[in-house]
Amino acid sequence: MKSKVQKKLTVNNKIKKPIDTKNGKIMKNKKIGNLFVAKKVADQEFENEENIIDNTNEFANDIDEEEEEDEDNETPVVNKVAVKITTKTLKQWEQELQTDKSSKIIKKLMDAFHVVAINILKSKKVSNLPYKIENSQVFNGIIELCIQHIPGVLKKFLHIVHDAKFEASKAKRFPKIKNTLSIYYTDIINILQTVTSPDVLTILLKHLHCTIQCTQSFPALNEALFSVLIKLWSSDEEVVRVNAFMNIIKITTTYKEAILDNLLKAMYSKYNEIAKNMTPDNFDCINFMQQSLAEIYLLDHNLAYNHAFMEIRQLALKLRNATIQKNKENIDAVYSWEYLNSIRLWSELIKNTKKQSVIRSLLYPLVQIVTSLIKLTPTSEYYPLRFHCCQLLINISQKTGTFIPVLPYLLEILKFYDFNKVKNVIVAEKMSFTCMLKVTKTQMQENAFKNSIIDNVYQLILEVATKDSNAIYFPDMYINCIMELKSFLAKCQVPSYCKKIKQIYDKIQENRQFVETERNKIIVDLSDSATILNWELTLKTRGTPLQKFYDTVSNQKINK
Incomplete structure (x- = not known):
């Protein structure tokens, strides 16, 4: 009978075909068996990884003194x-793991794991x-x-040094376990390709890390x-995609030249595949993929520039055609989640670079694409898209310190949309635009549409x-607003709408008066940008009426 812990695990028989551990060929999919590992052990091993490395040196001399003879040959004894x-047997092996510094116990344990993997993958019967x-x-x-033990044993056996760009193949004792280790990693990859249980995937990913x-x-x-x-990096389960990314980033920071x-091409392709549709279910996943992919791009600014330049150029060509x-x-080619999420990725990359970075030179063309996208079809059915674009521009402006005019695209809505028109359809109080780019004619007749606008x-x-x-220019810049x-x-004849807009009107007026009062206290030389910048930073540190009001509103939203 199967144990209870085995029955808990789920599997998927249609995942990518596993690798044959003997000849590197792709095997046919087979029914997967059960897998159980103590999660507590894996978490402890993952958290204590640096401690294991730091304790390696005390074993180095002992290992160098020992020279394995026939028992360390790679040719397996059949x-x-x-x-x-x-x-x-397991208790005996556990004791040997503490005392035996040869490759013998490593081979025993990895050979046993290979038998486990064969059972899990239900591969065709293997003899010998x-x-x-x-x-x-x-x-x-x-x-x-x-x-529990393989990471520590390998680090001691191969003399892995902390913070070193370690190459196992150059270790003196690597040939003694080369084939065994290759089969071990192949088994782990095969299991990762086949298992669907988030708990099991997390344990194996932490172990692999x-x-x-x-x-x-x-x-x-x-x-x-x-x-x-990369497949697991796009997983719906947060803990799985985070651990997959930690493995990716650890490899790339060490071996990025090769x-x-x-890797970036493959990850961008996977991102585009997932980002074709935005739903409440994959919203967090897409945001995580954006941020993590941008982080990897930032490892090499020149390479990132080449990738971003080509993709932004393609975005511009599509928009020109439209x-x-x-x-x-x-129109559908540019008013799509695939197109907008591509813009979001490159904006995430650009806004996290410093001014002197070559990537920053792509800021202007990207902003031009976003503003042109808003102007392409400025009708009310595409207001959700407009709001997404405005949010992008605000974020870019805030992170890069670049002035980007966003207010005209928002004030235009207040100017031209008829908020007094009565909507007869009342389905809900509000409509979420988070995962919407346009609204249907039916949705436009709902009162919730006006409320959300x-x-x-x-x-x-x-x-x-x-x-x-x-900003020192705030009183003058916001006159038109x-x-x-x-x-x-x-x-406007709708009291609830008037109340909201009157509130923001009063706060902007209050802030204008505040900045003007502070500005009148100093003599400003408009050519002295350093002095102006220092004054603005001082004002920001003190806090403006709008900043305090915004913090209050944000806290209220969080509490809700």
């Missing part, structure tokens, strides 16, 4: 009859296996031993390794004004 592993497993307790015990550097000594495994890591270009020929096909205009104007609230808001209040 037993006519497979040795049965018992709980007593050195061990056999007959109960679930031993099955789980082997995996637990590997998770501890010795991920050693995988680069087996170039033949790279394609399969990165393929499965793998970064191809502007010249406004047919449905061209006002909420978004209010929120975005507040963000823009708060961003500029400490005050006039437009006043005009809206004069014609």
Whole structure:
């Protein structure tokens, strides 16, 4: 009978085909078995990885003094009859792991894990296996031993030094375990390709992270390794995608010259695949992929510039086609989540670079694309898209310190949309635009549509004004905004809408008076940009009326 812990695990029989551990060929999918590893052990191993490395040196001299003879040859000893592993065997191995500094115990444990992997993957019967497993307790015990001890044993055996760009293949004792280690990593990759349980995937990814550097000594495994890591990086489960990314970033920071270009292309392709549709279910995943992919791009600014330049150029060409020929096909090509999420990725990259970076030169063309996208079809059905674009521009402006005019695109809505028109359809109080680019004609007839427009205009104007609230030009820059808001209040007949806009109107007026009062206290030389910047920073540190109001509103939203 299967144990309870085995029954908890789920599997997927249609995942990528596993690698044959003997000849590197792709095997046919087979039904997967059960896997159990103590999660507590894996977490402890993951957290204590640096401690294991730091304790390596005390074993170095002892290992160098020992010279294994025949028992360390890579040629496996084929037993006519497979040795049965018992709980007593596992206890003996655990003791040997503490005392035996040769490769012998490593081979024993990895050979046993190979038998476990064959059972998990349900591969066709393999002859001449050195061990056999007959109960679930031993099955789980082997995996637990590997998770708990393999990272530390490998670090001691191969003399892995902390913070070093370690290459396992150059270690003196690496040839003694080369084939065994290759099969071990192949087994882990095969299991990662097949298992669907988030808990099991997390445990294996944490385990892999501890010795991920050693995988680069087996170039033949790279394609399969990165393929499965990128697949898991796009997982719906947060803990899985985070741990997959930690493995990716650890490899790229150490071996980026050899793998970064191809890795970025593969990750960008996967990002585009996932980002074609935005739903509440994958919203967090797409945001994580944006931020993490931008982080990897920032490892090499020149390479990132080349990738970003080509992709931004393609975005511009698509937008030009839609502007010249406004047919449905061209419009749909740019008014899509794939297009907008591509813009979001490159904006995430650009806004996290310093002014002197070559990537920053792509800021202007990207902003031009966003503003042109707003102007392409400025009708009310595409207001959700407009709000997404305005939010992008605000974020870019705030992070880069670049002035980008956003207010006109928001005030235009207050000027031209008829908020007094009665909507007869009442389905909900508000409509979320988070995962929407356009609304249908039916949705436009809902009262919730008007409510959401006002909420978004209010929120975005507040963000823009708060961003500029400490600027020395604020009183003059926001004269037109005050006039437009006043005009809206004069014609709007909906009390709840007037209340919101009047609130933001009053706060902007209060901030204008505050900045003007502070500005009158000093003599300003407009050519002295350093003095002006210092004055603005001082004002920001003190806090402006708009900043304080924005913080209050944000806290209220969080509490809700």
